Amino acid sequence: MKIVLVGYMGSGKTTIGKLLAKKLKISFLDLDEVIEERLEDSISNIFNGKGEIFFRKKEHEYLNDVLSQKNNFILSTGGGTPCYSGNMDTMLELADYVFYLKISIPGLVKRLIFEKEHRPLIKNIDDGDLPEFIGKHLFERNNFYLKANHIIECDNKDPEALVAEIQGLLA
Numbered sequence: 001m002k003i004v005l006v007g008y009m010g011s012g013k014t015t016i017g018k019l020l021a022k023k024l025k026i027s028f029l030d031l032d033e034v035i036e037e038r039l040e041d042s043i044s045n046i047f048n049g050k051g052e053i054f055f056r057k058k059e060h061e062y063l064n065d066v067l068s069q070k071n072n073f074i075l076s077t078g079g080g081t082p083c084y085s086g087n088m089d090t091m092l093e094l095a096d097y098v099f100y101l102k103i104s105i106p107g108l109v110k111r112l113i114f115e116k117e118h119r120p121l122i123k124n125i126d127d128g129d130l131p132e133f134i135g136k137h138l139f140e141r142n143n144f145y146l147k148a149n150h151i152i153e154c155d156n157k158d159p160e161a162l163v164a165e166i167q168g169l170l171a
């Protein structure tokens with residue numbers, strides 16, 4: 001089974017993905033990690049040195065590589081992955097399930113305010129401006145996220161409960 005998790009930065013894709021993979025006994029892949037390993041550099045350095053367009057090209061290329069492999073996996077994507085180069089349609093076509101991990105704007109602000117540093121897109125946003133930035137950004141990205149096969153409401157639920165909810169939706 002091929003399962004993809006999408007959602008905004010800080011929505012818990014990696015945490016949930018790892019836990020779900022353990023429960024289902026299939027391998028876990030994180031697209032950001034794939035990019036970092038293949039390019040032998042951190043996401044922040046890639047953004048700073050080569051720019052976002054280069055990053056998006058590589059993200060698209062490696063996503064296609066991962067999706068075309070035969071083995072089963074849980075893949076956690078980057079927050080922007082579904083929003084570029086037809087990636088969301090490719091994921092819907094090649095994976096068995098795409099889950100959108102949905103969190104409210106205040107929920108995202110609460111998490112991201114402490115985790116801005118290694119995230120190039122929000123690193124330089126003042127804490128006070130974060131709610132407006134996230135609100136606008138999410139509004140732009142929602143069209144893509146909402147195409148997922150299932151929307152998982154994540155506010156105020158612990159990872160175990162979320163994994164159980166996702167497992168309940170698998171045929």
Ligand code: S3P
Nearest residue numbers: 008009010032078079080119120
């Ligand atoms: C991005 C999210 C990041 C990473 C990159 C761009 C985005 O992944 O891919 O910094 O465009 O939202 P996470 O969602 O894992 O933070």
